[in-house]
Amino acid sequence: MSPSAEIMDFEFYNPVRIAFGRDQVKKIDKFVPKDAKVLITYGGGSAKRSGTFERVVEALGDREWGEFGGIPANPVFEYLMDAVENIKTEGYTFLIAVGGGSVIDGTKFIAAASLFEGDPIDIFASGVGKGLPVEKAMPFGTVLTIPATSSEMNPITVVSFEELQAKVSIKNENLFPAFSILEPELTYTLPKRQLANGLSDSFVHVMENYLTYPVGAKLQDRWSEGILHTFIEIGQEVLADEEIDYNTRANFMWTVTNGFNGFTASGVPGDWSSHALGYEITALNGTDHARTLSVILPATMKVRKKEKWDKLLQYAERVWGADSGDEEARIDFGIRKTEEFFRSLEMPTRFSEIGIEETDIDYMVEQLEVHKRDRLSERADQTLDISRKIYEMAL
Numbered sequence: 001m002s003p004s005a006e007i008m009d010f011e012f013y014n015p016v017r018i019a020f021g022r023d024q025v026k027k028i029d030k031f032v033p034k035d036a037k038v039l040i041t042y043g044g045g046s047a048k049r050s051g052t053f054e055r056v057v058e059a060l061g062d063r064e065w066g067e068f069g070g071i072p073a074n075p076v077f078e079y080l081m082d083a084v085e086n087i088k089t090e091g092y093t094f095l096i097a098v099g100g101g102s103v104i105d106g107t108k109f110i111a112a113a114s115l116f117e118g119d120p121i122d123i124f125a126s127g128v129g130k131g132l133p134v135e136k137a138m139p140f141g142t143v144l145t146i147p148a149t150s151s152e153m154n155p156i157t158v159v160s161f162e163e164l165q166a167k168v169s170i171k172n173e174n175l176f177p178a179f180s181i182l183e184p185e186l187t188y189t190l191p192k193r194q195l196a197n198g199l200s201d202s203f204v205h206v207m208e209n210y211l212t213y214p215v216g217a218k219l220q221d222r223w224s225e226g227i228l229h230t231f232i233e234i235g236q237e238v239l240a241d242e243e244i245d246y247n248t249r250a251n252f253m254w255t256v257t258n259g260f261n262g263f264t265a266s267g268v269p270g271d272w273s274s275h276a277l278g279y280e281i282t283a284l285n286g287t288d289h290a291r292t293l294s295v296i297l298p299a300t301m302k303v304r305k306k307e308k309w310d311k312l313l314q315y316a317e318r319v320w321g322a323d324s325g326d327e328e329a330r331i332d333f334g335i336r337k338t339e340e341f342f343r344s345l346e347m348p349t350r351f352s353e354i355g356i357e358e359t360d361i362d363y364m365v366e367q368l369e370v371h372k373r374d375r376l377s378e379r380a381d382q383t384l385d386i387s388r389k390i391y392e393m394a395l
């Protein structure tokens with residue numbers, strides 16, 4: 001560790017009220033103002049099929065409410081704008097998202113756009129809009145149905161633009177949910193693929209803030225390692241087809257939420273290049289977000305071994321128990337174990353498994369440039385050439 005490395009200055013703020021456990025949806029009555037006119041948002045239908053939507057309606061009691069469904073995975077700007085129009089006509093004052101990252105992120109955008117003066121595209125940067133600040137947003141709560149993104153406890157939204165083939169995030173503290181309901185039983189209807197996606201996405205969120213360079217942040221490192229250990233411990237149980245165990249799902253849900261709610265990121269450098277490279281893949285062919293990450297993270301570890309040496313070694317030793325061989329052998333062991341972990345969840349680790357070919361790489365690198373992702377990683381030293389090498393490593 002370089003002697004000057006120290007914990008970075010930071011502000012920590014996270015106002016999200018969490019209601020966790022069994023039968024929590026009814027607390028919506030306590031959390032939502034009595035005179036609110038509520039718009040309930042949801043995705044392709046799982047919220048209705050599982051009965052969760054009806055439970056939300058019941059909890060709202062006499063409040064006026066309406067609905068906006070069909071929010072697609074990787075929520076699309078143009079589609080979300082229909083909800084913004086609807087809100088302006090109908091005068092809704094509060095939003096409740098029932099779903100996963102896509103519905104919650106879509107709702108965050110709707111909350112911001114419906115109070116934005118001007119063209120809402122301009123709240124996005126990254127070559128899409130003007131990057132104007134979100135000064136205010138409509139209050140909203142969430143009922144989480146898939147643990148994966150931590151969107152339920154962070155102020156981030158990721159929105160896709162179909163024509164531009166762009167996927168862009170915004171972080172703004174007006175985008176924290178007022179509350180999030182976390183009922184582990186709501187995960188019982190999730191297909192195996194989505195459970196594996198959730199475990200993998202959150203694993204990579206932790207790695208983005210951990211696999212950088214050491215600053216001597218002992219608690220943040222132990223938090224991160226604790227989360228990674230938990231995923232490794234419960235991964236197979238979460239996917240198990242036999243009778244579902246409540247505590248396994250409860251651990252899964254709360255651990256995922258803690259993967260990207262600000263704690264592990266406090267005072268430490270952040271990378272986020274795996275996410276940036278992954279967004280270009282989803283924008284190109286619609287691959288599930290998590291499945292881009294399980295391919296890109298191991299490739300990044302290999303290409304960026306030298307830059308991330310100290311933390312890779314710490315990761316290999318503390319997370320995977322590497323205790324023999326020289327430093328490089330331990331690091332390589334850690335990288336191998338990471339790939340094996342993803343594969344044990346039936347996640348892809350190569351481009352061939354997610355429909356990306358060598359001929360796509362030029363386009364993805366061009367798109368990284370268009371979206372101003374040409375100086376990535378914790379030291380802003382991941383140039384387009386390095387990103388290209390990572391894409392090539394993933395072939």
Ligand code: NZQ
Pocket residue numbers: 042043044045046047050071072073074075099100101102103105145146147148149150151154156157158186187188189190191194197198201260275289
């Ligand atoms: O649309 P429905 O019918 O609800 O089906 C969904 C969807 O098909 C289904 N599902 C959700 N809960 C279910 C269920 N099926 C059965 N039972 C349930 N209980 O699962 C599918 C995936 O849902 P989605 O919300 O897309 O998944 P996820 O939570 O992984 O969200 C992914 C989106 O979040 C963004 C991703 O880029 C992607 O757009 N992210 C958001 C982040 C944030 N806000 O902080 C950070 C992440 O890094 C990520 O980028």
Ligand code: ZN
Pocket residue numbers: 149201202205275289
């Ligand atoms: Zn993610």
